[in-house]
Amino acid sequence: MRDTLHLLEQTIRERRSADPTASYVAKLASKGRAKMAQKLGEEAVETVIAAMAGDRDGVVGESADLLFHLLMLIADMDVPLDAVLDELDRREGVSGIAEKAARPKD
Numbered sequence: 001m002r003d004t005l006h007l008l009e010q011t012i013r014e015r016r017s018a019d020p021t022a023s024y025v026a027k028l029a030s031k032g033r034a035k036m037a038q039k040l041g042e043e044a045v046e047t048v049i050a051a052m053a054g055d056r057d058g059v060v061g062e063s064a065d066l067l068f069h070l071l072m073l074i075a076d077m078d079v080p081l082d083a084v085l086d087e088l089d090r091r092e093g094v095s096g097i098a099e100k101a102a103r104p105k106d
């Protein structure tokens with residue numbers, strides 16, 4: 001998973017300065033951060049709607065759009081994907097420690 005998202009992150013960073021008439025990434029980037037944030041919100045809502053309709057294929061498609069638009073926004077913030085993944089790893093580490101502490105000793 002890390003590889004797919006990292007490849008997409010790299011593509012987005014490269015395509016941001018491409019010709020907006022030939023690149024969706026460049027077109028959206030040229031519209032600014034507020035538009036990227038709006039698109040991310042829209043994709044989140046569309047994912048929720050698909051989930052509530054029990055539409056598994058819809059959830060797959062909308063989740064892909066959601067991840068893509070999240071990567072667009074964090075690239076615009078110059079936040080590397082690794083910063084987000086490191087935060088998730090850190091949380092897993094914290095909850096892993098808490099889980100171990102709560103487990104009865106044998």
Ligand SMILES: N=c1c2ncn([C@@H]3O[C@H](COP(=O)(O)OP(=O)(O)OP(=O)(O)O)[C@@H](O)[C@H]3O)c2ncn1[C@@H]1O[C@H](COP(=O)(O)O)[C@@H](O)[C@H]1O
Nearest residue numbers: 008011012015018022023024025026028039064065068069
């Ligand atoms: N993963 C994606 C990706 N996911 C979704 N989208 C686009 O996101 C848009 C979301 O759909 P919407 O209907 O909400 O948006 P829209 O009406 O087309 O456009 P706006 O509302 O933004 O004006 C679609 O136009 C999709 O094509 C993506 N566009 C590009 N990529 C990746 O980015 C790479 C570079 O793309 P280009 O910049 O176009 O070369 C591609 O090779 C892909 O790997």
